[in-house]
Amino acid sequence: MKIKKLKGGFTPYMTADEKLLVTVSRNTAYIYNLEDGKLLQSVKSLSNLSETAVSGDKKLLAVKNTSGMIALISLESGEEIGRCAMERREGNAIVFTHDDSGVLDFDWDGRTMFLDSADVKHRVLDGPTNVVLGRLPRTVFMHYDVYSDRIYRFMDDEEAGGDTKGRALVSSADIENIDYHTVREFDNIPEHLQGLSFCKTHNYYVEWKKNLLIKTDKNFGEISRTELPPEWKTATGKAYDRIWVSAGEKYMFVDFGKQCDNPRDFQAYSAAASLSCLYELDTMEKITDFDYEYVSDFLAFDDDRRFVLATWNLSYLLTV
Secondary structure (H helix, E strand, C coil): CEEEEEECEEEEEECCCCCEEEEEECCEEEEEECCCCEEEEEEECCCCEEEEEECCCCCEEEEEECCCCEEEEECCCCCEEEEECCCCCCCCCCEECCCCCEEEEECCCCCEEEEECCCCCEEEEECCCCCCCCCCCEEEEEEEECCCCEEEEEEEEEEECCEEEEEEEEEECCCCCCCCEEEEEECCCCCCCCCCEECCCCEEEEECCCCEEEEECCCCCEEEEEECCHHHEECCEECCCEEEECCCCCEEEEEEEECCCCCCCHHHHHHCCEEEEEEECCCCCEEEEECCCCEEEEEEECCCCEEEEEECCEEEEEEC
């Protein structure tokens, strides 16, 4: 397996045509050519960057920080066009509209917002859903799916017996027609930090209490269940930190985190090795191990022949 180290990491962004990759570190965004892994440009902007997006014509870079502020930057000149505080809540990933007229943004209060590229001003298209902390129902996660061109919203409706009952809603990504409707109700709402994956033709999530990987259609209608290895489920919970299914559904990447029996032993935990593994999805046969600390994201492209593995500070470009 070929591995190339890249600057930046955390939450990488890949353009829909799989040509460019953007990684971040602190106040800097790094733009790479995915064909050869070469750094094309680095741009300094807002402090504490968390999300990025590139316009379809590749002329604009949008960057978002942990305060929810978004800046628009010209990739031709490297100059900042303007910035907007939005609603001052960070939230989830951002994406340019198809016509590059602006950026769709989704915050932790469940707002769907649009930032206009011309005047760098925003408007709220829908929401918020959970302004009062702890109030139900509330939005727990939002995601734009490039493969179905829709926005997903996951709602937490009820806490019952240790379970979180909720639902998945979808809306067209058309800024003039934002209208969320429920497509699936859950006894245990999927948690995006455990095993929620949006692939080209299906979605996946982990039902960790039963140690199952659930395959669904794009409306989260269940198709099949796969038992995960029993050693991944311990008496006290799950033995993994996160699971990703590759875009073409050929592989599954699992981050098992720090290999320490007693996480409360700070010295032992700090010195412990990290473990993550790449598996064949159909057979669950392990392909290889990694020892990178704090894996934050996994992106597959080129028909699952190549991957971007991101950590908090660095990224790795891998070719099977």
